[in-house]
Amino acid sequence: MGRALENQNKGGGALSIASDVIRGHTDTIILAQLMQEDSYGYKINRAIVEKTEGLFELKEATLYTAFRRLEQLGCITSYWGDENTGARRRYYSITPYGVEQYTRMAAEWEQSARLLQRLIYPETEMKK
Amino acid sequence: MEYRLRAYVDELFQSAPRTQRAYELKVELTQNLLDKYFALLSEGKSEDDAYNLTVMSIGDVRELFAGLSEDEDVPPPMAQPAMPEEGRARHAAVVTIAVMLYILSVVPVIVISSLFGGYGEGWPVLGVALMFVMIAAATGLLIYDHMTKPKNQPYVMPGTVVEEFKEWQAGKSQKKQMMKSIRSAYWPLVLALYFLLSFGTGKWYITWIIFLIAPAVDSIISAVLTLQDKNVR
Numbered sequence: 444m445g446r447a448l449e450n451q452n453k454g455g456g457a458l459s460i461a462s463d464v465i466r467g468h469t470d471t472i473i474l475a476q477l478m479q480e481d482s483y484g485y486k487i488n489r490a491i492v493e494k495t496e497g498l499f500e501l502k503e504a505t506l507y508t509a510f511r512r513l514e515q516l517g518c519i520t521s522y523w524g525d526e527n528t529g530a531r532r533r534y535y536s537i538t539p540y541g542v543e544q545y546t547r548m549a550a551e552w553e554q555s556a557r558l559l560q561r562l563i564y565p566e567t568e569m570k571k
Numbered sequence: 572m573e574y575r576l577r578a579y580v581d582e583l584f585q586s587a588p589r590t591q592r593a594y595e596l597k598v599e600l601t602q603n604l605l606d607k608y609f610a611l612l613s614e615g616k617s618e619d620d621a622y623n624l625t626v627m628s629i630g631d632v633r634e635l636f637a638g639l640s641e642d643e644d645v646p647p648p649m650a651q652p653a654m655p656e657e658g659r660a661r662h663a664a665v666v667t668i669a670v671m672l673y674i675l676s677v678v679p680v681i682v683i684s685s686l687f688g689g690y691g692e693g694w695p696v697l698g699v700a701l702m703f704v705m706i707a708a709a710t711g712l713l714i715y716d717h718m719t720k721p722k723n724q725p726y727v728m729p730g731t732v733v734e735e736f737k738e739w740q741a742g743k744s745q746k747k748q749m750m751k752s753i754r755s756a757y758w759p760l761v762l763a764l765y766f767l768l769s770f771g772t773g774k775w776y777i778t779w780i781i782f783l784i785a786p787a788v789d790s791i792i793s794a795v796l797t798l799q800d801k802n803v804r
Contacts, residue, residue: 483599483603484599484600484603485602485603485606485607485610488603488607489610500628502628502629502630502631503600503603503604503628503629503630504629504630504631504632504634504635505630507596507599507600507635508634508635508638511635511638512638530602530605530606531598531602532599532602532603533595533598533599
């Protein structure tokens with residue numbers, strides 16, 4: 444996890460582009476995590492770090508801003524969990540409207556990816 | 572080190588709006604940061620490294636805090652109008668009338684004594700009496716206004732030391748407010764006494780001394796009252 448931060452700080456060219464692209468899809472990524480199960484801030488971020496093999500991590504501020512935005516839009520709801528350990532965590536849960544939005548955003552991403560593919564590799568497109 | 576992390580979050584939230592949402596966010600953020608901190612420790616990081624990495628991962632909270640104050644579905648308690656518009660208008664009107672009465676109160680004295688001064692002893696007295704009536708009315712209005720003014724209580728997070736302090740203070744300020752009202756009547760009365768003595772005795776060259784005596788009396792009275800208050804406590 445520390446590795447992710449170090450890499451981010453170095454700001455390697457290719458990685459910073461990747462980070463920018465990923466940041467543009469913060470809402471979709473969070474919704475994707477919540478599609479699997481209800482979760483809380485740290486757990487979602489840890490899942491992101493694991494999936495990107497430590498190359499990307501959301502800042503806490505970005506994460507909570509996104510949570511509130513999604514909650515206000517009605518895509519997610521939250522509740523306080525009752526852990527026995529004394530830790531109080533706020534869990535987030537995706538709503539039917541959120542599922543709808545996730546499906547729409549995922550479809551949009553697929554289209555963007557297709558278009559980017561064509562734009563970045565014009566030759567391969569020509570051959571096809 | 573865990574304490575240091577909590578202290579850091581506390582400081583961070585100094586600039587956040589004082590709302591229920593902000594408080595909940597603080598609890599949520601603190602828990603998640605602690606999770607992260609302990610995870611880093613278990614990865615074999617030193618305490619200092621873990622702390623620094625955790626703090627760095629927070630990022631820029633300005634946008635986050637800005638969102639806290641503009642929540643539409645949960646209006647921040649601070650936005651509650653301290654005084655309804657109607658009450659504010661009434662307050663302004665009452666104070667204006669009272670001040671006008673104070674200023675105009677010398678008019679009958681001047682007018683009556685200059686117009687009817689020659690016709691006998693009774694007329695100037697009538698002028699002074701009128702002045703007293705006007706001053707009394709104005710003072711009465713001010714006191715009434717003070718007593719009925721709704722208190723402007725700032726919002727405090729429930730269950731905090733601050734709240735207890737506010738409650739304790741509120742009990743005290745009730746008494747304070749009454750004293751303030753009474754004291755606001757003091758100076759008009761001094762002014763009235765000055766005119767009464769001056770017109771009554773005609774010794775204008777000496778009666779101004781009353782303005783030297785009055786502040787002294789004021790200080791003595793408030794000192795005595797404060798002492799009494801302390802003894803009761």
